[in-house]
Amino acid sequence: MQVQSDHDQPLETRLNTQQQELDMLRQHLAVVGSGEKVAQQANEQSRQTIKLLEEQVFKLQQDLAFYKGVLAPASRREGLRIRTFELQATETPRLFRYKILLSRVGKDDKPLQGQLLVSVEGRQGNKAASLELAGLTQGLAEPLEAKEIPFTFKHFQAIPEGGRFAELKLPEGFEPQQIKVRAQVQGEKPLERTFKWIDQE
Template identity: 75%
Template sequence: MAGWEVRPSDPRRAARVRWGLLLLLLAVPAAFYAGVWWQLRATQSVEVERQPMQERVIALEQELEQLRQRLVVVGSGEKVAQQANEQSRLTIKLLEEQIFKQQQDLAFYKGVLAPASRREGLRIRTFELQATDRPMHFRYKILLSRVGKDDKPLEGQLMVTVEGRQDSKAVSLQLAALTQDLPDQFSGQAIPFAFKHFQAIPEAGRFAELKLPEGFAPHQVRVRAEVKGEKPLERTFKWIDQE
């Protein structure tokens, strides 16, 4: 009859096609759950490595603070041997370098563990400030880090200003001007930086020194970071209470 066509039927071939489609449908969710399980195991492994390092940094910082307090007491006594004083200073320097190394490692792990929803890139972590036994002299250091897994060095520059009042007027002083004639003085207004995961200014976790002019009452420190191709990042830090 016109319009009719006879096609041979193969039950075994049809069964193989159905089984193949069934296996394909099962393989897609299985692969998805396997990927989720692997990512979870990898994150847990990094977290296990990070926790002891965090505890080590806390312990080192506590020991460093005790030594600093001891150094203040030692320095105030007129009959204390110069050798003991120098030994304390060397120990403090060693601890600062150890903490700096631990902070570098922690910065890397925090970048790996950061949720994908967080913006990756530069972070201005702290502007740490300490008073000294000399009027208007202070010790400081700046800590920078980044979030993300990119190993390409992050390059840019910092502009640091100390804001306050002098003669009842608002005044902003560049950090470079406050470090003149001091050991860690800056040659320009901007401070260049280049790092992968963590950087301290000055290097190796040391403290640098700044000197405020007479009659200047500081209020806060403004740190502005500029990275080529990105929006500037800015943070302010309150000046320490000297009372």
């Protein structure tokens, strides 16, 4: 029996060694798993922070638009203003985030009502091309249902609402140059503003 025990000793040693290695691997896996959870939590916290900051910026923009409208010189034409068309590149090629900001000048508290028509102008091949924003949002998270975007507001409005960003995707082969935003307010002449496309370098 002693000979058998001596023969089994190396196996027991190997088994103990492998058991220790297995325990170490389990501990390492647990650490990696917890690290991934921490990373996921950090990413989610970052998303929540960005959302909160966007909402705060939106509220400040609302307040600023209100005070600018109330305090604007009487000589300035009152009414709708197309303030900005914000555009941001994403990590996905040809996919962009956008937001439109509208405001008004004047003390009138009666809501402004109207429609926006937004198009991206550029070149498709060797020809000039104009693509409606609604068509560039189809198949994405928040597609526009119609080419006209309705709006109703007193002092300030963001599209989409709440200061968030929506998405648009350019088709292959299309080279954008500018964005044209045309606003039609009931009972007024159309207002139009053009924004240069962002540098994608």
